[in-house]
Amino acid sequence: MSADKLHIAIVASNRFPIKQPFAGGLEAHTWHLAHSLADAGHEVTLFAGPGSDSAPGIACLDVQVLELSPQARADVSMPSDTFMSDHHAYLRLMLDLAASSQYDVVHNHSLHYLPIAMARTLATPVLTTLHTPPTPWIQSAVAACDGVGTRFAAVSRHTASMWNGIVDEIDIVPNGVDVLGWPEGSGGPYLAWSGRFTPEKGPHLAIEAAVRAGYPIKLAGPISDPEYFAREIGPRLNDRVTYVGHLDQRELAALVGGAAAALVTPSWDEPYGLVVAEALACGTPVAAFARGGIPEIVTADCATLVPADDVDALAAAIPRTVALDRKTVRRHSILRCSAETMLDAYLHLYRGMMSAPVTRLHDPVKHLRPAGRRRRPA
Template identity: 50%
Template sequence: MLRIALIAHAHFPIREPFAGGIEAHVFHLTRALVARGHAVTLFAAPGTDLGCSDPALTIQELPRTAAASVPWPLPGAVKESHHRAFTGLMADLATAEDAFDVVHNHSLNPVPVLAATRLRAPVLTTLHTPPFPMLEAAVGAVARTRLMFAAVSERSAASWAHVGIRRLTVVRNGIDVEGWPLGAGGEHLVWSGRILPEKAPHLAIDAARRAGRRLVLAGPVSDPDYFRLDIEPRLDDRITYAGHLDRETLAVLIGGAAAALVTPLWDEPYGQVAAEAMACGTPVVAFATGGLPELVDERCGCLVPPGDVDAMAAAVADASRLSRSLVRKVAVAEHGLAAMVDNYLALYQALVAERGG
């Protein structure tokens, strides 16, 4: 049995319905590690709820300052609160030398990366995003140390190559395929994810109209102005918004669709919504960007040039004719949670062995 500390970010609680892919990732990884017989302490935002009462699971809330807790915090208050929370956490972990065998960081914050060398326990950091300035600077500062990093796709690893990380491996994300059962399909299209410009649901609307199909959008509204100006005015009886759905309801919606549209305008590190759709047997039509070409091939969907709405609309008919059972088979075999957990546990064991644990 390993004693594992998992550090989540402090932006959103880890609970359903998920605010995004990282929340889902940490939720399922934590539960899977506990199910494998390990003792896990999850450090996460207030309100975190994994729906698990196993005595091997401990949830410790990251503190939030009073200035960051008000409905409309002053500029910089939330950032400062996160900085203080992670600084305090890493100081505690550094003094509690024998509390954990391994620390796994998912925080997206520079503090755990910079402070990792002070811990006796080995620290693994998963890079869930392309480089952004503060995190890139922190990783660059420790890139030549023996700290271990994991990228979630080959494309994501390539995006970090210029930083010169000495120890960088790839552990592909995995999804809980049992939570995304095979659906019967239907005639409508579906788009799911966080609703904000870089995810580009407005392009999914364009593609659906050109393909002559109904489209249902689902997911949290992360950018209210974008939704109000670019999405809401285009909703009608053919283009509808189902809201921020729990997993069970979302799986029914996706499983009843002819195809799922995936439309990122940024370098998507992995593409979790594509894997979830595939697990439901729903073929994917996606922009060929970021990690999506590592998930989607001719067995389970179609890739089109990034931003090409006409190509996406034209691909819908071909994708809809694919075997739904084969699409799910690919998802289960290649994108399931078990393989991801196996890979992380192998990394944990190797890091513990290096430290003489």
């Protein structure tokens, strides 16, 4: 492999394919990163759910399926099928990566604990991007390996702060979007909301704000929680509140680009807020709850932020958000939220990791040392 061309293994979810329409923002981000790397001339091998997109420069690893014997299934300690499937898929992957020397860097985007816990078994440098607040399983993996074996990056300063005291050092690499794939739109008379239909994304709050402000709204995304959709969204649909389906990227860009503004209404602290960056790339200004990493993405000339869960404030913010200049919004996206900016940051990290291999600062068998005995200084 030449000094300029890298072979990167990207580890994503073993459950969801990396293809359009995306299951969520994490899958969209991973797809765009893989394609950006390949377009830049690098070789990418992707571990993700079956059916993921392959393209020139992108190969896919198979997810190994576990067929348990009747005897194993009869064990009273048998965990759920989902847990066992995930565990087996990542265990097999990490053992295969440990035995391989074909990659320059392994970039972990999964939310599973094994890629972190087993990173120290690889001769290849490992980078883990933290897309969420800490979870018990991942915190356990970090603690078990003393944080040795993988370097960490976070998608926002907010996300990095959530890991304070768990991970010692974290690089900040904000997610980016392909601004060519999200072209500037002309706007229109309606508002747009996009994302997974779950309570934590708060689409029912977006509907309430649009109705109070007197604007029609179009909503798009996968119905990840059918009970929530039936209870909170279905009864609110009418000729001015419409669900347009789970759209692919081109269709979604047309929807967002044709909107007067995009509403972003998380009921939890979004680690980043990819839908914000996508809307800005279309020149569509954003009215959003000031939660999580969202305030790091925007400025007053491209978005209006209001207190979390304050529907009245969000409704009041819509008219002044619609009035923001779309070209200024688009310009902000190119400077701050582009995939090119993200790609440059990750390539810088990759090459830095390759030139400075991880040094084990902790004794992997410290629990075997007799109590009260100290190591001599090196």
